[in-house]
Amino acid sequence: VSERSTTAPPFEQPGERRKAEMKKLYGKDAAKILAMETAMQLTFDRNCDLKQPKYWPVIPLKL
Amino acid sequence: SIPTSAVSDADAEQLQKEQHARSVLRERFLRCVLSMTNKNVRFHMHERVKVEATFGASDIDVLNFQVSDLHTPIGVQKEALIRSQDVISFTFDI
Amino acid sequence: MQCRWPLLGPLRWITYVNKHVKVKAGKDEVLWGWLLTVDPVSASLVLMDFKEDGGASVQVVMGHAVEEVQIQQEADEETTDRLQASFLPPKTCGLDP
CATH class of the missing domain: 2.30.30.100 (SH3 type barrels.)
Incomplete structure (x- = not known):
């Protein structure tokens, strides 16, 4: 949809790189694991947006 | 000596085993975390x-x-x- | 000598599954349980301890804190089944049309 010059390297589709990595790690189960992970990360991100949790303890116990 | 094709077959099989083990372990872990x-x-x-x-x-x-x-x-x-x-x-x- | 736990990799970790293990973690924590799985991303272990009332307690040991893992015992068939069934999605009743 967005215009880009034909001389620029093609954009990497977001997620394509990750998909390829997942394929290497999980083989034929990559899609299943990716789907589970995507759902889990979405929940985490949504909860953080909603609840704005602060780190506890403020300073890491173990650096 | 071992033919190269045999070596790569063995490698491929090993890789598949590792991928399968990783996905079994990961799926169980993710289900465990979700259950929390x-x-x-x-x-x-x-x-x-x-x-x-x-x-x-x-x-x-x-x-x-x-x-x-x-x-x-x-x-x-x-x-x-x-x-x-x-x-x-x-x-x-x- | 045991190689550093987080570096063992899936094929080694999976040999610990369904075993009763003793885990040394942090400076002085020792934990026991049936090993359900090892997260291949964080090398964290999931240990289960079944109670008589049918419940279970679950301990997750962070991979970075693991000092040593020792196998103590193999699971019998019943324990293996309980482990396998622990976090499966709830089965729908067999009443589907």
């Missing part, structure tokens, strides 16, 4: 710190735990993030 949602979790942290909280979610790299009603030694923090690096182990009941 809204459960009371006790964290054992470094420096002998022990806290309890209601589990919310974890990021997929298991770097942070998002929790609610965290009972710290100095009071309750309504919403908190716990760094997994600070944690030795945590426990919950099913």
Whole structure:
């Protein structure tokens, strides 16, 4: 949809790189694991947006 | 000597075994983490710190735990993030 | 000598599954339980301890804190089944049309 010059390297589709990595790690189960992970990360991100949790303890116990 | 094709077949088989093992292990772990949602979790942290909280979610790299009603030694923090690096182990009941 | 736990990799970790293990973690924590799985991303272990009332307690030991893992015992068939069934999605009742 967005215009880009034909001389620029093609954009990497977001997620394509990750998909390829997942394929290497999980083989034929990559899609299943990716789907589970995507759902889990979405929940985490949504909860953080909603609840704005602060780190506890403020300073890491173990650096 | 071993023909190169035999070597690469063996490599491919080994890779598939490893991928299968990784996905079995990962799926079980993810299901375990999902089952913790809204459960009371006790964290054992470094420096002998022990806290309890209601589990919310974890990021997929298991770097942070998002929790609610965290009972710290100095009071309750309504919403908190716990760094997994600070944690030795945590426990919950099913 | 045991290689550093987080570096063992899936094919080694999976040999610990369904075993009763003793885990040394952090400076002085020792934990026991049936090993359900090892997260291949964080090398964290999931240990289960079944109670008489049918419940179970679950301990997750962070991979970075693991000092040593020792196998103590193999699971019998019943324990293996309980482990396998622990976090499966709830089965729908057999009443589907």
